Amino acid sequence: MTVHYIRLIVNSPFPALYYVLARKFGQCYRRCLKLENGKLYGIIIGEKHFFRIGSMASITVTLEERE
Numbered sequence: 001m002t003v004h005y006i007r008l009i010v011n012s013p014f015p016a017l018y019y020v021l022a023r024k025f026g027q028c029y030r031r032c033l034k035l036e037n038g039k040l041y042g043i044i045i046g047e048k049h050f051f052r053i054g055s056m057a058s059i060t061v062t063l064e065e066r067e
Contacts, residue, residue: 014065018042040065
């Protein structure tokens with residue numbers, strides 16, 4: 001099993017970024033939460049099955065609103 005990790009800092013409004021990523025990758029699960037400090041936090045989980053080679057790829061995206 002291969003695992004990759006990427007960290008990005010994006011200057012974009014949180015709701016717009018969450019909406020785009022959730023529509024593209026959130027086939028299994030997507031949730032946007034408001035934390036106690038008022039900031040938004042998003043979790044997106046998706047997967048894709050490749051029939052030709054009988055393999056599965058999964059993605060987990062976590063988003064954190066920052067100032």
